[in-house]
Amino acid sequence: MTIIEASTFFNGTTGSLTGKEVVKSARTLRDITGIFEDQKALEEVDLDQIAYEVEIHEPVKGAEGGLLFGTSYIHSGKVGNEYFMTKGHFHEIRNRAEYYWGIKGEGLLLLMDEDRKCWAEKVSEGSLHYIPRNVAHRLINTGEEILTVGACWPSDAGHDYGTIQKEGFSVRVKEIDGRPVLQEN
Ligand code: PAN
Ligand code: ZN
Numbered sequence: 001m002t003i004i005e006a007s008t009f010f011n012g013t014t015g016s017l018t019g020k021e022v023v024k025s026a027r028t029l030r031d032i033t034g035i036f037e038d039q040k041a042l043e044e045v046d047l048d049q050i051a052y053e054v055e056i057h058e059p060v061k062g063a064e065g066g067l068l069f070g071t072s073y074i075h076s077g078k079v080g081n082e083y084f085m086t087k088g089h090f091h092e093i094r095n096r097a098e099y100y101w102g103i104k105g106e107g108l109l110l111l112m113d114e115d116r117k118c119w120a121e122k123v124s125e126g127s128l129h130y131i132p133r134n135v136a137h138r139l140i141n142t143g144e145e146i147l148t149v150g151a152c153w154p155s156d157a158g159h160d161y162g163t164i165q166k167e168g169f170s171v172r173v174k175e176i177d178g179r180p181v182l183q184e185n
Contacts, residue, residue: 008057015071015103015148017055026053029079032087034165037172037185038080050075051084052139058155066155073148074107074141081174085110088138088169092158095133101150102127106143108173108180112136118171120182123149136164140173142180 007020030047033039052074060066077084088110091098100109102123109129112118113136121129123139131137141147172185 010057010069010071012103015055015073015150017057017069017071021057021059023056023058024053025056026050027087029084035085035087035168036079036082038082041080041082045077045079049077051077052086060155062156062158064154064156068153068155068157070151070153071103071148072139072151073146074105074139075146076105076141076144078175081176083107083140083142083173083175083180085140085173086138087161088136088164089159089161090114090134090136090163091153092160093154093156096154096157097133098131098137098151098153098157100129100131100137100139102129103148103150105141105145105147107147107149108140108142109149110138110140110169110171110173112169112171116167116170118169118182120171120173123147136169138164138169140180142173142175 009018029051054072056070107123108120109123110120172183
């Protein structure tokens with residue numbers, strides 16, 4: 001019998017994942033132009049800047065019964081008065097839940113059920129968020145530093161981006177008088 005060295009590392013302070021089976025990706029504003037309301041404001045920003053990055057520890061692919069573990073880094077910025085945010089999605093297998101937790105920065109987790117009822121939770125260092133089954137989720141950086149958020153979800157959940165692309169969330173988060181405000185979409 002042998003003792004095996006850990007092959008993947010999670011830095012609890014920065015959220016950083018390194019080592020074996022870690023997959024990194026990034027989305028620029030150009031990749032997500034459709035999610036912003038103010039299309040005119042998009043002409044005034046650098047579309048090649050990164051809106052958010054994701055690191056995922058992916059020991060399994062799509063298999064039922066597995067788990068995935070990730071860190072998302074949403075950059076700080078706005079398009080018009082709408083904050084940088086993730087695309088947002090339902091899980092393809094709708095009944096798959098997920099945990100999020102705040103690591104660094106300030107933001108909101110926007111949630112929407114299948115009746116399009118929306119609510120939002122404040123995300124900050126140490127906050128824990130249970131995303132129930134059948135609930136779409138999007139992270140929004142309302143602060144001035146990078147919003148870093150951990151996540152753990154079933155490996156077979158999948159991402160349904162199409163529904164949000166077509167119908168959006170029923171609520172938008174905008175900065176009004178220097179503060180985040182929820183507005184009906
Ligand atoms: C997260 C998200 C991540 C990026 O890992 O995938 O924050 O957001 P979008 O996938 O909406 O672009 C998660 O919820 N996984 O299920
Ligand atoms: Zn998810």
